[in-house]
Amino acid sequence: MKYFCAISLSLCAVTLSAATLEVEISGMTKEGTLHLEVYSSKEVFESDEGDRPGPQPGIVAGSIKNIDTEVYKETFEIPAGIYAIGYYIDANENQKLDTNFVGVPKEEYGFSNNARGAFGPPSFESASFTLDSYLKLLMEL
Secondary structure (H helix, E strand, C coil), rough: CCCHHHHHHHHHHHHEEEEEEEEECCCCCCHHHEEEECCCCHHHHCCCCCCCCCCCEEEEEEEEEEEEEEEECCCCCCCCEEEEEEEEEECCCCCCCCCCCCCCCCCEEEEEEHHCCCCCCCCHHCCCCCEECCEEEEEEE
């Protein structure tokens, strides 16, 4: 019985720490596959070049979906914490963010807080946000 109580309390603690993140991206003009990652790690966020799709350490949630609309909406249930989002639309379905010869992206992309970097992606600090229990993020391409 004491094990049952301990397990029940553990499950309650996990449930209480979960938070809801609603993401809305507008202004998309091209169809393709949207690759979106929710980063919990500054190092992973700042080193990701959009060429490693799928789960990785430092990424707590993500979505890969075909889109054909101007607005994308999704809800994630993740632990409370500090996060940043990066996303791009893979118009040619090659599983990576295409760039030109100097490294400027040729496909639509964006970050949380609509952050932009001077020469390259923004810092984790400029794209990061705090998720306590609920947050709705509105982003524009």
